[in-house]
Amino acid sequence: MAHLIGIASGKGGVGKTTMTINLAIALQKSGLSTLVLDADLGLANAQLMLGVKPTYTISDLISGDLTLDEIEHNCYGGVGLIPGASGKEGLTNLSTATLTDLINLLKASPKQIVLLDTAAGISEQNMQLLSACDSKLIIFLDEPSSIADAYGVLKIQQSKTGLDSTFLVPNKVDDQSEGKQLFSKMNGLCMSFLSEPTQYVGSIRRDPKVLTSVRSRSPLAKQYPESLAWHDIRLIAGQLAQSLTLN
Ligand SMILES: Nc1ncnc2c1ncn2[C@@H]1O[C@H](COP(=O)(O)OP(=O)(O)O)[C@@H](O)[C@H]1O
Numbered sequence: 001m002a003h004l005i006g007i008a009s010g011k012g013g014v015g016k017t018t019m020t021i022n023l024a025i026a027l028q029k030s031g032l033s034t035l036v037l038d039a040d041l042g043l044a045n046a047q048l049m050l051g052v053k054p055t056y057t058i059s060d061l062i063s064g065d066l067t068l069d070e071i072e073h074n075c076y077g078g079v080g081l082i083p084g085a086s087g088k089e090g091l092t093n094l095s096t097a098t099l100t101d102l103i104n105l106l107k108a109s110p111k112q113i114v115l116l117d118t119a120a121g122i123s124e125q126n127m128q129l130l131s132a133c134d135s136k137l138i139i140f141l142d143e144p145s146s147i148a149d150a151y152g153v154l155k156i157q158q159s160k161t162g163l164d165s166t167f168l169v170p171n172k173v174d175d176q177s178e179g180k181q182l183f184s185k186m187n188g189l190c191m192s193f194l195s196e197p198t199q200y201v202g203s204i205r206r207d208p209k210v211l212t213s214v215r216s217r218s219p220l221a222k223q224y225p226e227s228l229a230w231h232d233i234r235l236i237a238g239q240l241a242q243s244l245t246l247n
Pocket residue numbers: 009011012013014015016017018019171172204205206207208210211214229
């Protein structure tokens with residue numbers, strides 16, 4: 001069975017897709033076969049960051065026309081992508097049964113790891129997808145709205161599944177010590193108000209190369225292998241791989 005890792009944040013624009021794509025490449029490079037699901041099902045954008053134009057999307061899977069295998073698009077470094085669909089409102093409100101089927105299909109994938117790049121917000125669909133994941137990465141910034149929204153996600157997830165295998169990832173920090181402090185602050189909130197700790201696998205530094213890479217639709221690993229953000233994401237991938245119990 002594949003190990004599902006959900007990437008979430010509450011607030012949009014904090015680095016989920018950047019993290020998902022580059023983490024997938026880092027895990028694949030370390031020898032773990034990895035699939036990415038653009039779980040912002042109705043507003044696809046992972047494919048833009050990967051610089052690919054897939055023919056089929058998750059919509060063809062949900063409609064029953066194609067299999068998971070048939071819609072998987074092979075991307076840089078051997079990472080597989082299950083593309084989201086663009087502007088499909090119907091995909092933002094799937095039934096619990098459809099979502100459960102989707103999760104089961106992903107778990108049955110021959111890949112070792114499936115990363116779910118979830119949508120912003122705390123919609124029921126989003127929270128159901130995230131709670132079905134074996135591990136969760138919560139990306140957040142040192143900004144009140146990002147901290148509040150990430151905490152909102154943690155609170156919901158704690159009530160659904162508890163906070164086991166929940167990793168907090170501070171993004172756009174100046175250095176690792178600032179990131180660790182930010183983690184401690186957020187983890188302190190979880191300990192005080194949710195009575196459970198989270199885990200730390202490292203932070204991602206602020207790096208202008210991220211925007212250049214997004215604009216040129218080419219992953220950091222490919223375009224800027226010397227960049228700070230790619231360096232940090234690779235370290236996180238290593239830490240994460242060590243802490244996962246893979247089948
Ligand atoms: N470590 C970073 N350093 C600098 N900019 C970043 C970093 N991570 C993300 N960004 C910026 O934030 C924008 C949003 O990132 P994205 O991954 O699309 O967020 P989300 O998927 O959460 O909406 C990117 O286009 C990029 O410009």
